[in-house]
Amino acid sequence: MPETRVLGIEGTAWNFSAAVFDEDLVCLHSSPYVPPQGGIHPREAAQHHAAVAAEVIGKVLAEAGDDIDGVAFSIGPGLGPSLRTAATAARSLALKYGVPLIGVNHCVAHVEIGRWYTKFTDPIVLYASGANTQVLGFLNGRYRIFGETLDIGLGNALDKFARSHDLPHPGGPIIEEMAKKGSYIPLPYTVKGMDLAFSGLMSAAKEATARGESMEDVCCSFQETAFAMCVEVTERALAHTGKDEVILVGGVGANSRLQEMLRIMCEERGAKFMAPPRVYMGDNGAMIAYTGKVMLEAGSTIPIEESFVNPGYRSDQVEVTWRNDAGELFAPGQSEITERGAEAAVDLTDTDAVKTRLSKGYRVPELDAHLIVERTRAEARCIAAARRGGVPVPIIRDVTGNAIVMEKLDGDVLKYIIGDEYAYEAGKSVGKLHKAGIVHGDLTTSNMIWKGGRVYLLDFGLAQMTDEIEPRGVDLHVLFQTLESTTSSPATLKQAFCDGYRSVFTGADAVIGREQEIELRGRYL
Ligand SMILES: C[C@@H](O)[C@H](NC(=O)OP(=O)(O)OC[C@H]1O[C@@H](n2cnc3c(N)ncnc32)[C@H](O)[C@@H]1O)C(=O)O
């Protein structure tokens, strides 16, 4: 069968770009919109796209020839006016050539061009661009989002900071240059569970220059802090899934320090890392043409009358018809037992369990030391608070800078003995924990031990003190997912757990209700 040839059109934001892809990239042409001042103005970007569309597409078709089998375009996410301009061009070309139209998710296209270039089959993906920052991995027909920004994209944070100092758009590459001459000063580091936030960091960076810190130092610290946050979540996703490949995509992926940090993290864990070259990192037509081609081959086309753009289209909403692997949660030969923790190592003696937080070579030493000490202390504080709240937890014998020495619990890991009685007791322990103002952050049956008629809770590495319902709902959701995937009777176990949970905690119903909402949202946690 001859190779399918697809014309791809990208125009979600700053770049109007078109390409033809068959077995390889045939040609690619782009016309970037450069705002005269300030950031990207959606309507002006769309006007720019409309003005250059004929020329850019004309050049591509002149070079590649017009024997194409389909026309692909970015259907979302992106800026509404820009999306509509590119979509209009795509529709008219599909009609003109009498070929199918393919509506490509822009985020998934960043991922797919990365997979195409690196030849990695089942990687964890750090996708860092202007509007988006996500850690993704493939599981059962979809790209799951393991963690993402809760506020703005990393690129936008960099661009906005640069703009506040009258630097031209895009700020990311300028910050990269300035950062090379700077040294690290502390800025706020925000990882919440598996998610990230950048707007606090951006404000703190502005405040730092306002109080007289040098631009070079602040740029350096902005990068060191934000990138370490991204790499941390990427490493957690690796540990969680057992996958062993990492790729970096999206405009911010062009940054050589970010690439270096990911490379170091992967080397330390024995994973493979690759980043595609710059042309495939930022927005480009090749990623749309390539993804359009594999979608067309899988039969994923869209009728013209249904081809509305979707500015809020999420990567985890895409039905991935073109991958026929399931995506691994654990690579062959690996199991949860051999899972290498991302954060800490536990050594057992006859009587003690010593949990030592690991130093990370990708972080600047000062940030590394700070996070290790802070988190060790916070974990010890949560364990102590849980104990005061009557939750069965190990006794803490000692806390040093990077280690917690705890009582070793001789009991049965709940995962191996799970049954209704144990689930009920687990519900009581978690209920008491939540009542005491603590959220665990990583509740699985591997972190629970049955001893003396009670369920002990272990591993408070991601725990936090909070009164919010949402993270409590997430706690339950994570546990229920473990029950779903590791037991044959999750429904009765969940019921028993909830009975125990309600018996000790008056706020139980609100949390159980929230867990059901979280399940419906369908995001992978
Ligand atoms: C929805 C879509 O329109 C959007 N695309 C987008 O944001 O363009 P992209 O080309 O993937 O990324 C642009 C961002 O990438 C940053 N960037 C480019 N080179 C950089 C560098 N060397 N260091 C840091 N940031 C860089 C820019 O500052 C800008 O914020 C997205 O993927 O979220």
Ligand SMILES: [Fe+2]
């Ligand atoms: Fe993009």
